[in-house]
Amino acid sequence: MRLGAEFFRRDVLEVAPDLVGKVLVRRLDDGTELRERIAETEAYRGEEDKGCHASKGRTPRTELLYGKSGVIYVYLCYGMHWLMNVITGESGQPQGVLFRAGEIHDGPAKLTKFMQVDGSFNGADIWNSENIWIEDDGYRPEIKTAPRVGIDYAGDCWKAIEWRFIAGKE
DNA sequence: TTAGTGATATCC
């Protein structure tokens, strides 16, 4: 079953763990379908979250985070890595889920590379796109939590919060 | 551990 808009309208802290175990599907121009089960996500929530891009204020780039849920937010990091996010929650509050790893491809930039996702997907509706969507095939993995990574600059307080969701037992 | 990369934001 393909996930609809209402799936993403919930709070990011509900959506992020829920996305773990779902299947990300990408249809290429030639009709090929790439599938990969999501193994790891991270939640970014609110302006007070120093790890969230929106913490620095509303800018043209982060504008999408404030917008409607179900929208894909693709961000070029370090000049060579595309990172893929999906906006969640009601409009007006900046929050989103970062796709951090899949079952096969461990690492956010490797995921987007495999999926051939780039900036042209920025702003697309993930529940209403011909090229990319997420399916629920009924698989329900056990989910463990961990502190987020790559946000050392955010401060100890935010580093300690376990808003990273990983499939598997532990 | 560091080098590399380029868009964005911030500071002249």
Added chain:
DNA sequence: GATATCACTAAA
């Protein structure tokens, strides 16, 4: 226009 920053990866 110039510089600092960054949710990363690969190589060493």
